[in-house]
Amino acid sequence: MSREQLDELQSEAWGLEASPAKVAILEQAVQLADSLQDVSEGYNVRQQLIEAATFGGMEDRALVAFSWCLARSDKEPDRFPEDDLLWKYKWILAGVTDYPAIPLEKIRAMEEDFERRLKRNGYGLRSLYKLRMDNANDLGFLQAGKEFEEKWRKARRDGMVDCHACEVDAEVSVCVGNGEYAEAIKKARPIMSGKIGCHTVPQRTYADIIIAELSRGRLEKAAEAYESGYPQVAGNPDFLSTIGWHLCYLTRAADIPRGLRLVERHLPWASQSNNPSERMAFYSRVGTFFERIGQERPKSRKVRIPTALTIHNDEDRYAPADLAAWFQAEAAKLAARFDARNGNGYTSWDLADTRALALGLDRPEYEA
Structure with a gap:
């Protein structure tokens, strides 16, 4: 060496x-x-x-x-110097809830540690409140999420906050999470018009637009978001969760040819992903897509499934209902791990809510 x-x-x-x-x-x-x-x-x-x-x-x-x-x-x-690590600390905290093996106590301790280090280096807490808002919502602690949302909105900007485009994108996401779909679309206008942007915006924003437009029943507008947004993320595995929302649109639109191409292109990314949350979400959306195919065209068909998955067969022929059941079951297993860590049923509810949105069904209420 x-x-x-x-x-x-x-x-x-x-x-x-x-x-x-x-x-x-x-x-x-x-x-x-x-x-x-x-x-x-x-x-x-x-x-x-x-x-x-x-x-x-x-x-x-x-x-x-x-x-x-x-x-x-x-x-x-x-x-x-500690200051050199603080921005990367944001990256770490932004992804820490994606791993059910990381206990709540560890997440809380990291958030509190980040707060101490921000104060010690002369920064305000706006960046912390944003992270705690996102984490609370991911964990299903929605009331805490709203409390941190209020603190985030009131706190001053400083050198540790995200860029302007990311902050506007966050406001769009908050509106979508609150069911304020018209307001989300309104807030997204500077992004969608190209006035503001960064290396992840508008790519991420299109997912929220799809959710908002599907929730309002405006399929044509969701189609526009898909047509503009999907090509921007199709080549980047880091946008796997965003790609899953594009699949939700194709499921709702019953666009089987394009949906199959998307699944076959990106399923290998999900199957190899080291991120349980992203793998769970994508598997769930794939399962819902095949559920929709089963409703429209139930006969067995050729589908390229990664060989590492236990449902794979050498003929590459599958009944859509079998694929739907397998992917939904795999997603449900992962959701159960998140629910156990979080001490609630939020993750399982979230998968059910997304399924209902993609299939055009009545969406379930979340009972905390």
Whole structure:
């Protein structure tokens, strides 16, 4: 093992998009830096690993690397300034609820730790309130989510808050979550018109527009969001959850040909995803899509299913009802793990609500 090998690994990773492949290379580089007892290189490579894992669908690997960096910063704050880690702390907290193995107590402790570090470095709490709002809503603690929403809206902006486009996108998402669909569409206008944007907006915003328009029964408007939005995310696994909402539109529209193409293209991403929440959501939407096919055309058909999935067969022929049952059952198993962690039934309800939206059924009420 040599420093030249370490440089080669980092050079190899540099040219790759965030992905499991890049994460694997950087993890090798971390091991090599540690074997060389090079703390500075170990820290720097882990910084790269945190970004690659966060945006490559492997947030749990990012958490491990981030925890090491944070501990090293606490030990040597002059050498590894805490302020340099705070933005990445936002990334970590934004994905921490996606893993049911991470207990609520750990999530709360991380949120409180982030608050202390923000204050210590002279920042306000707007970024924290945004994260706590999102996390509370993800966990099914909707009243707490509303309380943090109010705090987020009132808190001052500073150097730790998201860009303007992301903040407007967040307002759109909040309106959708509150059932304020017309207001969501109104707030999204600066984004949809191209006046504001960033590297993830409007890509993410189209998902909220689809939800809002389907909820209002405006299929033609949802179609416009699909036509404009799907091509922008189709090549990027980091937008798997957004792609799932495009599949919801195709399910509602009963567009079987395009829906099948979407499923066959992106199902391998979901099956290989290290993120249980994203895998659960996509499987659920795939199950609902095949449920819709079963209603329209119940006969067996050719579908390319990843070989790693237990439902796969060598003939690649399946009854839509069988695929619907399998994917919905897999999603339900994951939802049960989230419900057990959260101490409520919110995640299972959320899957049922999305299914009803995609099929045009009456949507269930959530009982906290």
